[in-house]
Amino acid sequence: MASPVLSRELLKELRRIVGKGNVLTEAGDLLPFESDALTAYRATPGAVVFVHSTQEIQQVVALLHGDGIPFVPRGAGTGLSGGALADGAVIIELSRLNRILWIDDENRRARVQPGVINAQLNEALAPYGLMYAPDPASETVSTLGGNVAENAGGPHCLKYGVTTNHILAASVVMPDGSLLELPGPGSPGYDLLGLFVGSEGTLGICSEIEVRLVPLPAAVETVLAHFDEIEDAGRAVSAIIAAGIVPAALEMIDQNTIKVVEASTFAAGFPTDVAASLIVELDGPRHGLAHQATEVETLLKKNGARQVARAANE
Structure with a gap:
């Protein structure tokens, strides 16, 4: 599909709606908008329009719709799906609607x-x-x-x-x-x-x-466990859920990821010889939460955890 042509008249009208400084068309200005956080895929927009109100969005969209010009809304551009790419289309940039x-x-x-x-x-x-x-x-x-x-x-x-x-x-x-x-x-x-x-x-x-x-939860407990077999970590997850415990967060990190992290500036001191590490976060009322964390520790050990530790603070 050929990229749409943005006429001078269209750009002039866009600038009238949002203000001259809120329409970008120069190649250097468009460069930061070629991708979202998924930088493997890039597409240059025809223009970027910064809007400041619902009324401005409506006017910009109505104008583009009337001229048959495609448009793509964009926030902070932190997505990892390529959803904010606009090949020749107009990006409607919403980050200034921030109240x-x-x-x-x-x-x-x-x-x-x-x-x-x-x-x-x-x-x-x-x-x-x-x-x-x-x-x-x-x-x-x-x-x-x-x-x-x-x-x-x-x-x-x-x-x-x-x-x-x-x-x-x-x-x-x-x-x-x-x-x-x-x-x-x-x-x-x-x-x-x-x-x-x-x-x-x-x-x-x-x-x-x-x-x-x-x-906001009144209290938080976090438990870390290391496993020599990744299958054991998976079974530990099933055991926690089967026990009727609903963690606030439950994340597994495999050995490859641990090695990459520990070789970076974000090294957290994880052992690199384990098959997987499991982080279990519990939250809720203070009463009973420590007991629930103890129950999680027991389940982790029963399912083959080499080492189990509880965070001393949040």
Whole structure:
């Protein structure tokens, strides 16, 4: 498919909508937008447009739609799926829509713009004793809009679920520039919000997102185990789940990964002669959590762990 031609008139109108300095067309300016974090795949956009409001998104989308110009929404560009690539198309850049609109701590809800970063939201929620649970590895730089587009998860999705489990409503700019309000669970009719989350920008662009919040855990216990056989580590995972224990996070690291990490500047002191290491994080009320951690330690040892240790602090 041939790349679309962006006329002078189109670019002039885009600059009128968002401001002259918010439309990039020079090759050097477009270079950072050739890929997301999956840098193996690259495509040069025809232009990058920075938007600052729902109205600007609507006007830009309506203009591009009317001229038959394809467009791709983009947040922080931290995704690993190549979802933000735009070969000759216009990137609609949302990172400047970065306000937390309100926090309702009593009903455990918040409404944010799509450019809000995960970690910044949780920093704002901490004084209320609340958190937004989905925690992708890039949470210090990834945006909520990108999370919604990719249905992002993270280490704690085992207990708390992924993005779709925490989205209550959204304002979505449709491909023709119209605005659609998507209500959340409990609303009559089809679950359009569930359909939208994870659609990777193909169904519309979210301009506001309402998220569900959960209480910060009162306590955290972390257990580390090393195994000589990776199969034993797998059996230990099954044993923990079969015992009715739901860890906040449960991660396995194989020997190849351990060797790479220990040879890097991120070396953590893991033994490199083990087949696998298992990290089990538990959270919840202080009462009973230490006992649950002891139960996990017992299950790890029963299933062949060479060494088991509990973190002294969080």
